[in-house]
Amino acid sequence: MSATTTNATATTAGNAAGRYPLLSRIDSPADLRALAVGQLPQVCSDIREFLINSLSKNPGHFASSMGAVELTVALHYVFNTPYDRIVWDVGHQAYGHKILTGRRDRFHTNRKLNGLSGFPNPDESEYDTFSAGHASNSISAALGMAVATEMNTDEPRRNIVAVIGDASIGGGLAFEGLNNAANTPNNLLIILNDNDMSIDDNVGSLHRYLAQITTSKRYNNLRFKLYSILRKAHLVSDRGRGSILRFNNSLKALLSRQQNIFEGLNIRYFGPVDGHDIAGLVKVLGDIKDMTGPKILHIKTTKGKGFEAAEQDPATWHAPGKFNPESGERPASIPGPHPPKYQDVFGQTLLELAKENKKITGITAAMLSGTSLSIMREKLPSRVFDVGISEEHAVTFAGGLAKDGLRPYVAIYSAFLQRAYDQIINDVALQRLPVVFCIDRAGLVGEDGATHHGVFDLAYMRAIPGMTVAAPSSEEELRDLLYTSSLGVIEGPMAIRYPRGCGQKAEWQKAMKRLPVGQGVEVEVSDNADVALLSIGTMLSASVEAVRLAADHGVTADLYDMRFLKPLDEEILRKVASKGVRAIVTVEDGARTGGFGSAVMEWMADNGYNIPVKRIGIPDRFVAQGSVAELHELCGLDAASIAKALVDAAKQ
DSSP states (O other): OOHHHHHHHHHHHHHHHHHSTTGGGOSSHHHHHTSOGGGHHHHHHHHHHHHHHHHTTSOOOOHHHHHTHHHHHHHHHHSOTTTSEEEESSSTTOHHHHIIIIIGGGGGGTTSTTSOOSSOOTTTOTTOOSOOSSTTOHHHHHHHHHHHHHHTTOSSOOOEEEEEETTGGGSHHHHHHHHHHHTSOOOOEEEEEEOSOOSSOOOSHHHHHHHHOOOOHHHHHHHHHHHHHHHHTTSSOSTTHHHHHHHHHHHHHHHHTOOOHHHHTTOEEEEEEETTOHHHHHHHHHHHTTOSSOEEEEEEOOTTTTOHHHHHOTTGGGSOOSOOTTTOOOOOOOOSOOOOBHHHHHHHHHHHHHHHOTTEEEEESSOHHHHTTHHHHHHOGGGEEEOOSOHHHHHHHHHHHHHTTOEEEEEEEHHHHGGGHHHIIIIIGGGTOOOEEEEESOBOOSTTOTTTOBOSHHHHHHTSTTOEEEOOSSHHHHHHHHHHHTTTOSOSOEEEEOOSSBOSOSOOOOOOOOOOTTOOEEEEOOTTOSEEEEEOGGGHHHHHHHHHHHHHTTOOEEEEEOOEEESOOHHHHHHHHHTTOSEEEEEEEEESTTSHHHHHHHHHHHTTOOOOEEEEEEOSSOOOOOOHHHHHHHTTOSHHHHHHHHHHHHTO
């Protein structure tokens, strides 16, 4: 290392020490635990300052992590991580956790190609005990760990903590985990981080219940002390604890005139407590961590805590993009007409259709703004349903609506719709119900990485009998597909998948037209092409460029926008197969295994055509984070890579 590099490193370290006096000294939770409790507020202040400065330049999930700073510090201070396990739900709030667990100096690579994942990732750190990214799985995963540590007779006792938010705990999987925790011997601690705010407004009676629940700290202390005295005197055993707990819960419910849902499940409840009182959190966690049996600590926090703009508007500041760390100002949008986001094309078009057809309803799972169903909700609130983080329920609910004559449109991100696969098959497709699945964030989504890429929907939807599957190549085609789906010409369910981000045309609100189901489009066809390129969805624009690049290398390619994966356009396939091209190349922004390309290969084999098919798609591995452009290049989905595949295929 040169003297210049050494001096630069020393200067950077010195600046960090001056700006973050305590955080700069913490390279692991062990360093944190060496501090006095009185120093922890400064650690929290340093983390918030670090998050503000870092995320203002390299955007990510801001408000959730700001709200969970004290909780994160308290957990790593009280528990012996990584021996003790912390299981984060979703992971939006885990940036402070990453900073405290040896990744502070790499945090500037967060959500970037070859950098840190935006979510907890066991491949990245031993402190990330379980993969996070989707909601409601922390209780089940942590319960499994808690049971495993008992079966393994780990010594010393290994503590297991699940951290879950007030929106995530409304998910069905969380309820299943709670029910099992109450009936399985374990010492699991569940932290309910109640910030009264998810990405969109929380919905459901459970959320209202959490806003009202109260429990006396003095009562809990007294009960615990009394139980400890009785146990030491051998007047009560762990075996009899359940009966006493049920009696105490009933007595407290009678006196307070309030039933505690958690204690009704025989899970000890503590709280709510101030989630921003670091000393108080350390004390209560220390008091309850060695208790036997499942328990839940309910903390109240403020999303965006420590940054006024985020506290005032937590929805906008969930993932705000770049901003001024001093003023909170975000870059103004560039004036002029711009291509719309695909989600906005969907939202605006569905509103237009719903105004003409009173049977149309919209359903989403805690993503009103994320899917732009909020556009219809604003004008037709009685016909839009946000069911919370409950994708399985959303699908079966839609099936019930369709059964009695309505036309439900279910708008869910591709990666999240995977949860409801059984319901899609048994509660919709099996009964041939006219539910339209509007699959947002299909394909590679970019910086959110492997847990959020929507790469499996083409493969998992095409396997379902009676399912029509379409992928528009443009904003106009999305409108036309939505219009076609509303006409009643398709029997049974339909899936329409479209990507995250913007389209290409500023002028897109043209008159909608009915599209022939199962019919593609000849985009560019010649008499003596060397190869045929079959594209589906928004890969068409890269395919057009690829055909031009291939021509520069002396290769002529016919180009087809197939538009429908199911049913396939058999007329186009027969034409291509009979034309004498040397090979067929397929391209899709989805899993190569079992997707569009596989469907083309199967059709060729089933119909006796012996023609080489080169499939371009997402390879058979989980793809990490990066910009969409970077990931397309990585997976061979950019125009240059497609062109190379055309040239190579022509040489076969």
